[in-house]
Amino acid sequence: MDPKKVMICRCSDVTLADLYALFDAGYSHFEELKRIKRVGMGPCQANTCGKMVQWEIAKRFNRPLEEVTIHTARPLTTGVTLGALAEGEDDET
């Protein structure tokens, strides 16, 4: 399959070819890839791309999968509007 046509991160439009280019440039950790190409920074919060990036890092650098760390899970678990957060206490009846 053409790596240019394999989508890794849908939120930030990052393809497998983009990942390979970053590996070639010397970036080998998820946190580095994330900061250069925004992998995992979109609305899915890396829930889609995280595992795929982990697998590609492990393959490329011959590291055991379990040793390849991915993103830090951060709140919120799902998107909530600023309006709902601001007015939350009004509903606590």
Next chain:
Amino acid sequence: MKRSAEVVIIGGGISGCAIAYHLAAKGVKDVVVIEKAYLTSGATGRCGAGVRQQWGTPMNCDLAKRSVDFFEHATEILQYDGDIQFKQEGYLVVASSKEEDALFKENAALQNKYGIPTQHLSKEDALKIVPYLNIDEVTSANFCPTDGHLNPFTTTDAFYHAAKRLGVTFYTYTTVLDIEIKHQRIEAVVTDKGTITTRTVVNAAGGWAQAIGKMVGVDIPVYSENHEILVTEPVERMLSPMVISFSKNIYCQQTPHGPFIMGRSDPNMPKGLSMHSTWGFLEAMAKTATSLLPPLKNIRVLRQWGGLYNMSPDHQPILSGVDTLPGFYIACGFSGHGFMLAPMTGILISEMILNETPTVPLEPLSMERFKHPHMIVKEKSVV
């Protein structure tokens, strides 16, 4: 790992990378940067990505203006292939009281003296820049059109690549364990990956700067404090400048690819190295943001995180050597503004190390200033 180096820089944030670049650009061979995680993993990568020149002290104005001058040409100077996303669409600093209005007039005059094009605006004129600003909450505003946004990751990456091309060695995921001293001179930096012999060490460790100081018995008068921040889903362009208010405790901007990023400080946050997220921040932030900028209420928050401000007693940086320990240099205490001042940090620390004439007077940035209270001018324009 290398056995020796001319200069060892501790900290791979924007400050460390900028210092490394400027040293290498001046011909220093064998510069090493040691970073305990990945580049930008500390305050740089957690910051609000703003670049502001609207300060209340002469020194901060001077450093900020000169840093913006650098950022305007950074891509060419650093020969960077990527995009540092320097968007100069201004900072709108809103006033909400007579006191703030008076202070902002003074600030604008001070900033103008340093060539910073700040204008004091009526609230009607402020509305022309941000039409959906809640006018009931604003009395007037200051606007500087050359302030703006800069991508912290790619800007650091630009310094990193330029430094690397000039021969700087970077060790990421490497922790400094100790600094060896003999006869009041630095001998070596001990890390978990090996020991590097050196005579010169730069402490650019951000939130951990005080701990690095303690390794050599230097008590730096700073402390670290968690400041929280959040980012929303990307939406269409609706806000050009960064909007900030000191009394309402908010900074908020829309970054070039669409998400809003905003933060505020918590006066009850304990000092320390924790970077936790709190529910309280989320609620207070949402209330402040939707009240000042009502259309934001329909935008979803994606993620929140924390990062460390390294606070100095006067909220101005400490860029300094140490009398008792030649060869030890400090670049810390930026009090939340190290990212935007990094070009000057790099220039000034490299000038100190190489004994060059400094671009700006160094006394107001030295550690010594805290021994002379009359020298201290406190910066009040901090969120």
